[in-house]
Amino acid sequence: MMKNIWWILLLSFGVQANETYKKEGVLEFEYGDGQHGEYITRYHLQTDAGKLSLNFSDVFMKKAPIHGWLGKRVEIQSQTPIKASGEQRVNVIKLIENVAGSNVSGSQPWVSIACKFNDVAVEPNDQAYFNGMYANQPGGLDHYWREVSHDTINVAGSMAVDWVSLPSDREVYVPVIDGSEDADLDLLFEDCTAASDHLVDFSDAGNGSAFAGINMMFNDDLDCCAWGGGKWYLLDGVQKVWRVTWEPPWSYSNEGVIAHEMGHGFGLPHANNSDGDGNPYDNVWDVMSSATGFAVDDNIYGRLGKHINMSFKRRLGWVNDNEGYIAQADSDETVIIDETSMASTTNERFALIPLSDGSYYTVEARMKRGNYESNLYGEGIVIHHVIEGRSEPPWVVSTDNPQSDNERREGEVWKVGETFVDGIDGFSVEVLSVTSNGFQVRIKSIDDLIFADGFDS
Ligand SMILES: [Zn+2]
Structure with a gap:
């Protein structure tokens, strides 16, 4: 019965309706987690025509329950004409898909692809390291996610492929914009998946369906951050929102960071403590806040993930x-x-x-x-x-x-x-x-x- 109900959540702040422009698409998030504490959240709408960066007012963001909407179809409304691409101010956002879809269950295989910038030769870890990271034994991510999800999900069938070279130098992917490095996450994704495509069939994880997620391991720093979220893209004939992470060497040297970014891929935002300082990394009880604080140390994979708080487990159906x-x-x-x-x-x-x-x-x-x-x-x-x-x-x-x-x-x-x-x-x-x-x-x-x-x- 529930499946016939289309939940519509409407948020509207300060809109004086003269003319309203509307556009439907898939909502994508990118969470940037800085090595030195920076934090960035970006919201995008993927439409048939292109990709929009969504710009919400502060008031809107404080009230908008959109953090569980990764990969959902939404309609945005604006008082300004909707652009084909670039940044779009949003006055209203409607969810036009069943909220219950935030559950994550069953087989969730990921593939790690390792991409070298054309001008950087180093391979910080080898294929065996990235393969072993997914093991179903203590310290491995399959074991970890089974425990954290109370056996609701597994990442069995996950695999890693060997290093490939990107067609361009690092500065093409991580240009300096207004004096600071700003990774081009779309270009990194497009080139890294294309360069690895001869090594992996993204549409077949060996379980009869496509990989759920893609961990991209790069051989040098990106910008400030490691990134996790989702991306709507066509790979090997499968068009969907892939769970995606973008990982520099400092992040895959501590598996807890990989767990944190995969958590963003599963649709989770951050947890926080109550000190009111805005820093979302100081809740030491949750891998979705302090990824490596008070964590178990593994002699191969560094600081491992901890559990996540019960509200997130409940949100995902765990x-x-x-x-x-x-x-x-x-x-x-x-x-x-x-x-x-x-x-x-x-x-x-x-x-x-x-x-x-x-x-x-x-x-x-x-x-x-x-x-x-x-x-x-x-x-x-x-x-x-x-x-x-x-x-x-x-x-x-x-x-x-x-x-x-x-x-x-x-x-x-x-x-x-x-x-x-x-x-x-x-x-x-x-x-x-x-x-x-x-x-x-x-x-x-x-x-x-x-x-x-x-x-x-
Ligand atoms: Zn994060």
Whole structure:
């Protein structure tokens, strides 16, 4: 029945309708992650006529829940005529495809292609390194994604092909624009896939269907950044949004960065902490924020990925609400939440607390265990406040006014005897005890009278 419902989300800010111009196409994102902390997000509309860079106002971006719309068909509306290419100001964007399509499940094979700039000879790693990175054993990406997705996805069938040379020198792909290097991601993609095409059939991953994603390994720096996102393109007869990453040597020397960029390829934005500084890389509990912080070190593949927060797992369909405890407005419930890397559990994987303003909390348990979590900052309950329209929807909550980074991280992990009290609806989350695989937690709504009297919201 649901499939007959076309969800339409309409966002409109400050539009004085004289004449409205419309265009339909596929929404593409590119997330740039800088080696030195730079962060860039670009939005494109791929139309039949070409590719537009979408320009939204700040107000629009703060309210637009478009971060789950990678690869979706949308209609943009503008007060200015729609161009064939270049930058387009957008006043309205409509999703014209079922929102449930953000699930990622099953076989997700990727291919790594390795491309050398014509004027750069070095091959930082060999084909065996890139092939081994996909292994289904601890430290390999197939093993990693199976664990992180609770066996919802695998990347079995992923493979790497050997180095090929690009037709042009690095400066053609990474021109200096206004004094800084700016990688031409489209040209890099087009030339790297073309140069590798004799080595790989992009339409056949050996499982009867096309590769899901393409990791492009380059032999020198791009611009500031490693990049991940999606690209609408025709390869070996298959036209679709490919999951794509653009990786310089510093990124593939730490598999956690590759995991982060692949996460963008799966449609995820960043997670953040609550310090309000805009830097989206300082949530040390999430590979989609701090890709390598407090990560497990592998002697071949460097810092490995950690888990991702429960709101992202839920968005991708890697956990469902039957596996968690969903609080009600009058809840007072004690539940056991098992640590996030458990392969299976009869306890809760998470708790979710919906709030009256439309935002919500996720409550998860983290322990220093296993192949990807054993170097975490600490052990306890970690709570994210999630506002879906925010550029980083989940922010890990902390006790107030930390004086240092370590104090802030300490405030983000709730231990036995500690209680988080929410300032929106007055829920409390009290950590009662440690259990064999997690924590016993009491989740309680506090009635309005006490809330009004006792808490400063
Ligand atoms: Zn990123």
